[in-house]
Amino acid sequence: MDGKIRKSELELLNEAFNIFNTATEKLQESYQKLKEETEKLRKEVEEKNQKLEETSSLLSSVLMSTNNAIVAIADDNSIILSNKKYKEYYEIYGDQFLSKLIEFKAEGSYEFDLKGAIFRVHIGKFEHSDVKGWTYSVEDITHLKELEEEHRRDEHLKSMGVMAANIAHEIRNPLGSIELFASLLARDLKNDNEKRVLIESVLKGVKSINSTISNILLFTKEVIVNKKEYYLSDIVDDVVLYLRHLMNDKKIKFVNKIDENFTIYCDNELMKQVFMNLIHNSIDAVNTGGIISVSCYQEGDFDIIIVEDNGCGINEDFMKKIFIPFHTSKTKGTGLGLSIVYKIIKAHSGNIYVESDGKSYTKFIIKLKRG
Numbered sequence: 001m002d003g004k005i006r007k008s009e010l011e012l013l014n015e016a017f018n019i020f021n022t023a024t025e026k027l028q029e030s031y032q033k034l035k036e037e038t039e040k041l042r043k044e045v046e047e048k049n050q051k052l053e054e055t056s057s058l059l060s061s062v063l064m065s066t067n068n069a070i071v072a073i074a075d076d077n078s079i080i081l082s083n084k085k086y087k088e089y090y091e092i093y094g095d096q097f098l099s100k101l102i103e104f105k106a107e108g109s110y111e112f113d114l115k116g117a118i119f120r121v122h123i124g125k126f127e128h129s130d131v132k133g134w135t136y137s138v139e140d141i142t143h144l145k146e147l148e149e150e151h152r153r154d155e156h157l158k159s160m161g162v163m164a165a166n167i168a169h170e171i172r173n174p175l176g177s178i179e180l181f182a183s184l185l186a187r188d189l190k191n192d193n194e195k196r197v198l199i200e201s202v203l204k205g206v207k208s209i210n211s212t213i214s215n216i217l218l219f220t221k222e223v224i225v226n227k228k229e230y231y232l233s234d235i236v237d238d239v240v241l242y243l244r245h246l247m248n249d250k251k252i253k254f255v256n257k258i259d260e261n262f263t264i265y266c267d268n269e270l271m272k273q274v275f276m277n278l279i280h281n282s283i284d285a286v287n288t289g290g291i292i293s294v295s296c297y298q299e300g301d302f303d304i305i306i307v308e309d310n311g312c313g314i315n316e317d318f319m320k321k322i323f324i325p326f327h328t329s330k331t332k333g334t335g336l337g338l339s340i341v342y343k344i345i346k347a348h349s350g351n352i353y354v355e356s357d358g359k360s361y362t363k364f365i366i367k368l369k370r371g
């Protein structure tokens with residue numbers, strides 16, 4: 001009986017041990033699993049943290065590199081966040097920049113100007129934890145506005161150009177008749193000095209209107225070049241003959257240094273318009289007794305033609321705008337002449353440069369490719 005009891009006690013103890021062992025093993029297994037699980041979670045958190053860090057550094061670098069100034073301003077006007085561009089603007093425009101921004105307290109897009117610059121601002125609301133306020137994204141649109149203005153001006157000019165071309169066209173025919181009849185009259189009156197002077201004034205006026213009309217028509221139309229080989233001296237002689245009366249009035253000495261065999265490939269009529277404008281400008285620029293000369297030479301594949309005068313010269317600032325239409329220093333000038341010259345030379349795939357000391361001479365240098 002005693003032995004039986006001991007045995008069953010032993011068995012029980014054994015069983016208890018077995019149960020304890022199994023429980024321990026299971027516990028160990030669970031612990032291992034828990035450990036693995038914890039490790040996995042730790043890694044996940046670590047990865048997430050890293051991603052978060054990467055995203056936040058990406059965001060901050062995007063914020064910093066964007067060309068818009070970005071600033072978040074809380075309702076109490078304290079700055080919560082700002083980027084590099086904002087700081088740049090703040091440095092330039094100071095507190096006024098911030099004051100302008102905080103005037104806007106509603107979502108949307110607005111424009112404002114400050115010290116000659118124009119800005120566009122996009123505003124959004126933000127709320128984070130217990131801070132509330134507005135986010136401002138500001139861009140400098142001064143250049144954009146200038147381009148818009150330029151485009152508007154271009155459109156305006158285009159429509160004015162069409163109108164001017166129509167008027168010029170209408171004037172040209174009666175003007176042709178006036179020129180013809182005035183020339184006939186001048187011929188008939190060659191013995192009557194007094195009347196001949198009067199009729200020659202009419203002819204001068206007609207020629208002047210004619211050259212302005214040619215410029216207006218060339219300005220509004222696309223230049224179509226019909227190139228052939230011409231003697232340069234023929235072209236220049238024609239122009240000088242046409243402008244002779246103006247040169248005589250000022251007792252100008254015209255020096256033709258062109259070799260009579262020198263030829264250029266060009267559109268005859270268009271090239272006449274080029275010399276007409278250049279020589280006319282020189283006539284205006286020189287004093288009584290001034291000198292105007294035209295010379296030419298070859299340089300490799302290029303023909304170089306120079307129109308030079310000893311007139312008042314062109315100052316450096318004015319020279320930068322000289323080929324832009326409507327830049328004139330003359331009360332009666334349209335400022336179209338040189339822009340036409342430029343257009344024609346470019347249409348010939350050539351180039352034109354100007355040189356002057358601003359007081360005693362001006363040189364226009366035309367460079368044309370041979371052939």
Ligand SMILES: Nc1ncnc2c1ncn2[C@@H]1O[C@H](COP(=O)(O)OP(=O)(O)OP(=O)(O)O)[C@@H](O)[C@H]1O
Binds near residue numbers: 313
């Ligand atoms: N040879 C020159 N010497 C000095 N200034 C010149 C000379 N050529 C041009 N200029 C300057 O350049 C300006 C522009 O010349 P451009 O021929 O384009 O117009 P404009 O002569 O004023 O008017 P127009 O349309 O009647 O020709 C002139 O007003 C003048 O100030």
Ligand SMILES: [Mg+2]
Binds near residue numbers: 333336337338
């Ligand atoms: Mg001119």
